[in-house]
Amino acid sequence: CVNTHDPSIIRRGDGTYFRFSTGGGIAVHSAPDITGPWEYKGAVLPDGTSIKLWDGKMDAWAPDVHLVGDTYYLYYSAVRAVVFDGHNLAAVGVATSTTMDIGSWKDLGSTGVQSKDSSEYNAIDPNLFIEDGRSYMIFGSYVDGIFQVTMENPPATATPNTYAKLAYEPAGNHANEGPNMFKHGDYNYLF
Template sequence: MVKLSALFGAVALLPALVSAYALPEACSGTCTNSHDPSIIRRSDGTYFRFSTGGKIAIHTAPSLTGPWTYKGALLPSGSSINLAGNKDLWAPDVAQIGSAFYVYYSVSTFGVQNSAIGVARSTSMDVGTWTDLGSTGVTSSTGMAYNAIDGNLVNDNGNYFLTFGSFWNGLQRVRVTPTQKNGDVYQVAFDSSDPAMEGPYVFKYGSYYFLFFSKGQCCGYDQSKPASGKEYRIMACRSTSAVGPFVDKAGKSCRSGGGTLVLPSHDWVYGPGGQGVYQDPTYGPVLYYHYVDTRIGYADGQKKFGWNKINFSSGWPVV
């Protein structure tokens, strides 16, 4: 006969067996309208969230948990970059350099390489204070070895780099001034057997630089869901240098298909990605991202803002 204590012990373990990944932390206010989020905290304690759509939507909150309030568009008239998609801006990345704030954004259309990474500047981040500086010079066109979208600024002791890319030949890096291209483009990650990788984000923790990226199908889940495990998921490689080379937990090069899984679909969370990492003064390092809540719906417009604390004690990010 099975002892009741053993039975209850087994039952108590069931939730852990359902998923090894934590559910998103609390979010209140406007937690949708959050595709490809990028967050930062101003010195007065106000959090800003920038996201794809609405000419880069700006939301603010008094805490990472919210309540998030929509404030308006980063560039209400769109970008000055003369490319298709300059009224529908993607993938913002916010960074503070000195007393100014910069948002890098993408101008493109889905499935093509006619793309450019632009940048806007403000001293406060408030709506109405952003000046469009136009193209960074990081551009691409049909037939090139990369696609110039999803830029992320890396500040390596005053040396600035943009890590960027999507699908075409993986993820790339280039030195910038930080508002203009200032060097040659080189590859930092690629998977020839599964080239659907994008949204790079580099975060330094301890002695390592971690290259986070999204892999898999990002969008249109309400129209066509990919095979299980091929939807968006968050991966990582690391290096002791800001410029690489990056390897995964098994030592496999990120340029040869390497990548350690950080956050896949689990429980009612589906297709997490478009991520960034932030060193929060209250919660420590946090991973933030968008995801589909399967209890609500799979449409792109229903994607929610998610975040979790990250534990680096093993040398690798664990949500």
Template sequence: MHFSSVLSTALWVGFVHGYGAPGACSGACNIHDPSLVQRESDGVYFRFSTGNKISYASSSSIEGPWTAIGSVLPGGSSIDLAGNDDLWAPDAQVVNGVYYVYYSVSTFGVQDSAIGLATSDSMDADSWTDHGSTGIKSSSGSSYNAIDGNLFNDGGSYYMTFGSFWQDIFQAPMNGDATSVASSSYNVAFDPAGTHAVEGPYLYKNGNYYYLFFSAGICCGYDSSRPAAGEEYKIKVCRSSSATGGFVDANGVACTDGGGTVVLESHDNVYGPGGQGIFTDPSLGPVLYYHYVDTNIGYGDGQKLFGWNAIDFSSGWPVV
């Protein structure tokens, strides 16, 4: 290990337990699996989330007040799979000036799944067009579950990173306008232990490194069956000098061999943070956003809240 790696790891260890409280949120703050994007014309924030056939809301600030707009696809998806009227895990991006929202069609715990796409020129209500499947799909016996998609633009080359449990996180190149898969997928993160509870990837570049964030642990149902301490959702990260693989954690453990350094976990009244993304805020800089339950309010899935914290990458690893 090089001295620079030892130093960055030491800096990381010094910060690891000092988690800040989530940033303020007002208005419509009960959400699951958030995704953030800003409209280029006026800087308005739009936040998408699981439920109501992809719910979305707008605000003049990341703090709110968030105002509900409605559903991205009120008629559901054209993808011919069970769950096409109950869409999951949106990923909002801007591609060549058009607003893209990728979504998952599936039912809980099965592999009959696909990642679809809806687009809009404005993000106004009733402006979305469903394009159906991106071609990223899975069925029983597949290596992965084709949900939780996240698009990454690497200098004009597009990649979709996705996956949940089974053999965890995969990535596939996309075509030139990021509407469909271009070639075969490959594994970028895998936890060989237990139930392989890794999902929800999000790829973000800072400086010379590509950071692969993901959620690990048990996500849901805390009000009926709380997991053993430490087994609930948390946010982890690995990094690489390439967007397409070679991700390792702060100890040098490969992300494909159980690696993953904790970025945010349960603390104080915050429990089970996950379903994360990274947003470059024009005034705050890089921001980690996620959902969590506030133990002072309740543990139900419907009680999950929108959380966010600014991130410091100065040590070479993201610190909340």
């Protein structure tokens, strides 16, 4: 598991573990146990994302995988494939599969969560959070805090006009990265 950026790990019903990570079209590794051995299987998006926010190449980063009903949802950040130059052109995309096997993923494109230079947020680092049957996308990094948007059912599309800021770092460059929300008891925890 060396050189693994932005990992998301999930266990399939047959006991197989899958690890998804930034790079190579969302790299996929699997293992019979959480401790390994991990074997590279391929890419979720071998031809890249279907999201096009500009004329150049788009990269897929920061996968987040969840089983909802009998379908696996893999959310990812679609970003400009350039060194960060101050532009916020990004979107949260989604791909679905019923098995997580290579070749089974269908890229559905953008969830509707997108950012541009004038956006208050940067649409990266997605995390799906489900509470009481409602789905929320927690996202955002580096620019101006962590945000949440309500998702439709099934959770492939954002509900318009439901954005809310959850967290903000008032000091320095205001950088927050990689949000994840979990429920424990009666409380929700945002990391």
